[in-house]
Amino acid sequence: xxxxxxxxxxxxxxxxxxxxxxxxxxxxxxxxxxxxxxxxxxxxxxxxxxxxxxxxxxxxxxxxxxxxxxxxxxxxxxxxxxxxxxxxxxxxxxxxxxxxxxxxxxxxxxxxxxxxxxxxxxxxxxxxxxxxxxxxxxxxxxxxxxxxxxxxxxxxxxxxxxxxxxxxxxxxxxxxxxxxxxxxxxxxxxxxxxxxxxxxxxxxxxxxxxxxxxxxxxxxxxxxxxxxxxxxxxxxxxxxxxxxxxxxxxxxxxxxxxxxxxxxxxxxxxxxxxxxxxxxxxxxxxxxxxxxxxxxx
DNA sequence: ACACAGGGTCAGC
DNA sequence: GCTGACCCTGTG
Numbered sequence: 001x002x003x004x005x006x007x008x009x010x011x012x013x014x015x016x017x018x019x020x021x022x023x024x025x026x027x028x029x030x031x032x033x034x035x036x037x038x039x040x041x042x043x044x045x046x047x048x049x050x051x052x053x054x055x056x057x058x059x060x061x062x063x064x065x066x067x068x069x070x071x072x073x074x075x076x077x078x079x080x081x082x083x084x085x086x087x088x089x090x091x092x093x094x095x096x097x098x099x100x101x102x103x104x105x106x107x108x109x110x111x112x113x114x115x116x117x118x119x120x121x122x123x124x125x126x127x128x129x130x131x132x133x134x135x136x137x138x139x140x141x142x143x144x145x146x147x148x149x150x151x152x153x154x155x156x157x158x159x160x161x162x163x164x165x166x167x168x169x170x171x172x173x174x175x176x177x178x179x180x181x182x183x184x185x186x187x188x189x190x191x192x193x194x195x196x197x198x199x200x201x202x203x204x205x206x207x208x209x210x211x212x213x214x215x216x217x218x219x220x221x222x223x224x225x226x227x228x229x230x231x232x233x234x235x236x237x238x239x240x241x242x243x244x245x246x247x248x249x250x251x252x253x254x255x256x257x258x259x260x261x262x263x264x265x266x267x268x269x270x271x272x273x274x275x276x277x278x279x280x281x282x283x284x285x286x287x288x289x290x291x292x293x294x295x296x297x
Numbered sequence: 298a299c300a301c302a303g304g305g306t307c308a309g310c
Numbered sequence: 311g312c313t314g315a316c317c318c319t320g321t322g
Contacts, residue, residue, distance in 0.1 A: 177316075
């Protein structure tokens with residue numbers, strides 16, 4: 001991989017396994033905006049960057065080589081061979097063959113654990129545009145300002161203590177509805193170390209899940225999202241409405257809506273890479289409108 | 298207009 | 311285990 005600094009940008013040459021659209025529009029991340037020029041402006045890790053594709057090159061603007069090495073290399077999971085991963089998954093069956101071909105360039109981000117906890121608590125029984133707005137409002141309310149970019153002030157995702165001490169009144173302004181008390185309670189549980197986000201990384205998958213589910217508003221699906229997108233747990237298999245759709249369509253003998261059984265079946269079929277399989281299939285199902293315009297693929 | 302669902306979770310049986 | 315309610319808001 002050839003990576004060079006060019007002015008205020010870092011350029012990754014020949015990055016055929018890096019497609020900003022597939023990375024950001026697949027539901028793992030909420031703090032991005034698609035610009036008129038097709039690029040993506042992203043706030044993460046107390047920084048703001050702009051990511052775009054130019055031919056086969058990826059251009060990360062507002063980024064130093066030092067930041068790329070220290071932060072974004074890990075964030076974008078650059079150490080993983082996605083070509084090999086897609087090839088491996090495509091051999092499982094025709095659905096994964098289609099999904100991995102469709103979403104070439106998708107990567108699973110390694111994001112901040114606390115940001116994942118709060119973001120996915122907000123995601124419950126919610127819609128992606130509204131989730132994005134709520135996370136933005138929360139960051140503007142009590143996140144650190146990290147400077148202007150493209151004429152707009154940007155705010156980092158707030159710290160644990162900042163979220164834990166939001167007033168009820170301010171929290172209402174974020175418009176997270178019935179999730180407000182969950183956010184407050186969970187932030188306080190993390191602040192008091194009743195649940196230690198940093199130690200979950202050392203726990204076996206099942207234990208890490210149970211630890212996270214002690215938090216308010218965190219059930220099995222949200223716990224899996226936190227572990228998959230925040231802790232790079234490849235076995236984590238979040239079961240949501242879209243997963244229920246494609247599992248019933250392709251992988252279950254008879255219609256089933258029990259999340260526990262669906263999850264068990266997913267791990268049975270996809271093995272220790274279930275999380276990756278889930279992302280490709282979820283994204284493909286959603287983008288192709290499975291269940292709305294008839295069966296996909 | 299007004300019902301309906303949206304990357305689920307929780308409380309009550 | 312299963313069921314219904316849940317704050318909002320864009321959609322048809």
